[in-house]
Amino acid sequence: MTFPSAALAAFAQEILERSGVPSGKANLVAVSLTASNLRGVDSHGLQLLPYYLDQIRAGNIRVDSNGRVLSESGACLLFDGERAFGQHVAATCSDHAVRLCREHGLGMAVARESNHYGAAAYWTQRIADAGCIGITACNASSLVAPWQGKDRRLGTNPISVALPGPRRWLLDMATTTVAMNKIVNASLSGRETIPAGWAMDAEGDPTTSTAVAMKGLLMPLGGYKGSGLAMMVEILCAVLSGGAMSTEVGGVYNRSQPMRTSQMFLAIDPTRFLPMEDLGARMTRLVEMIKSSAPAQGYDEVLVAGDPEWRIEEQRRRGGIPLSDGAWKALREAAEALNVPLPAQAG
Numbered sequence: 001m002t003f004p005s006a007a008l009a010a011f012a013q014e015i016l017e018r019s020g021v022p023s024g025k026a027n028l029v030a031v032s033l034t035a036s037n038l039r040g041v042d043s044h045g046l047q048l049l050p051y052y053l054d055q056i057r058a059g060n061i062r063v064d065s066n067g068r069v070l071s072e073s074g075a076c077l078l079f080d081g082e083r084a085f086g087q088h089v090a091a092t093c094s095d096h097a098v099r100l101c102r103e104h105g106l107g108m109a110v111a112r113e114s115n116h117y118g119a120a121a122y123w124t125q126r127i128a129d130a131g132c133i134g135i136t137a138c139n140a141s142s143l144v145a146p147w148q149g150k151d152r153r154l155g156t157n158p159i160s161v162a163l164p165g166p167r168r169w170l171l172d173m174a175t176t177t178v179a180m181n182k183i184v185n186a187s188l189s190g191r192e193t194i195p196a197g198w199a200m201d202a203e204g205d206p207t208t209s210t211a212v213a214m215k216g217l218l219m220p221l222g223g224y225k226g227s228g229l230a231m232m233v234e235i236l237c238a239v240l241s242g243g244a245m246s247t248e249v250g251g252v253y254n255r256s257q258p259m260r261t262s263q264m265f266l267a268i269d270p271t272r273f274l275p276m277e278d279l280g281a282r283m284t285r286l287v288e289m290i291k292s293s294a295p296a297q298g299y300d301e302v303l304v305a306g307d308p309e310w311r312i313e314e315q316r317r318r319g320g321i322p323l324s325d326g327a328w329k330a331l332r333e334a335a336e337a338l339n340v341p342l343p344a345q346a347g
Contacts, residue, residue: 001328002320007343009034011335012049018338019053021063021085029087029118036119037321040312041172043181044119047188047327050334051252052085052116058255061085061115067092075104078241079111083258086117090136093265094123098130101267107132110236112243114261116252121172121309123265124162131276132267134162137233139243139262141251143180145217147224150204153246156180156218157233164270165280169287170306175230176218183218184253186210188326237262320346 003011009030016026029052037045055061065084069077077096081089093109100107117123120136127134140155156174163169178198186194187210199213200206207213220226238245243262250259270279291302316322323331335342 001325002322002346003343004320004346005034005038005317008037008046008321011331011340011343012046014340015049015053015331015334015338018340019056019063021056025063025085025088028091029085032087032118032122034321035122037323038313038316039119039121039309040316041119041121041309042324042327043179043185045321046323046331047185048116048118048181048252050330053334054255055115055252055259060250060255060258067111067114069096072100075100075106075108077107077109079109081111081114081261083113083115083260086115086259086261086263089114090117090123090263090265091126093263094126094134094136094267097134097265097267098127098132101132101269105269105272107267109265110241111263111265112238112241112260113258114263115259116261117263119172120158120160121162121170124160124172125168125170127265127267128162128164128168130267131164131269131271133164133270134160135264135266135268136160137236137264139234139237139245139249141249141254141259142247143218143251144176144220144227144230145200145204147220147227150202150217152217154220154227154230154234155249157230157237159229159233163279163283164276165283167310168306169283169304170309172305173221175221175226175233177221177226178218180218183210183213185324185327187214188330189324190326233264236264240264 012030013026033046062083065082067081067084067089070080071078079093089111093111096109097107123136124134137159139157142152144154146153156176156179158174160172193208194210201212201216241262244260250257293302
């Protein structure tokens, strides 16, 4: 099933609005999720929408909440999300970070009591669109054992960095080998196996079974290094914000408790260091230096962060966004329950 991006975004917005979400927030959530599908990051796209609806019905996402600023001191801001949509908290805090950055050269906002905010890259791109270097990180539900452990204590705890400029260098990574949503996507797509190195079973032994991985543990990125990065994110987000940490955090697939995610947004004004045109020229040169490496056996070229997603976005803007059977089934059922018309498929 393949759909034009605009049709999918409008479809998702109407589902949210009929679920009681105010129009502006519904648009923000719908557009941000669709943007992930456009970039080929389907794990953080519209497949999440039915789970968001579950969280709304459970009272874990407060659709009318806007959050509030708790304190502002110089370039630093502390925000209480008050269990609002994670996308609303992220947009608000990204904009605060940019505002502080323009005044101080740097701006940092940390938020607590938020919810899942989709793909981290959407928010660093928002900051980069304002002419700043954007950095965000987020703690998440405990799905990962710490190095040398076998109990869930850390989340996928993603990190994203974006630079201003066209076809920017754009990093978006979990501190695990893959995000949990990729395994969920494999399950929704009916794939019985996942690549080696993605996950472990409940005892900490590696597995390639999708079903076992769904009940097991995610693989930390680079062993103890991934555990260290995940704890760094936990510190910058949850410790600094005074928010929920480690096992205190709920999850987008867990309706029994609020998610209570903490997030960090940092904006850096590059023109405090060099002119913007110099930044662009130096980044172009750096990328060319990296790509000048001869490809390793089995590869046609050297890629840098953002390359695959820009290419997929170009394709999907032309040909539409494909949805897996499982993701489309869940969206269709949500729409039918709310009497929302289904979108027309791509040409």
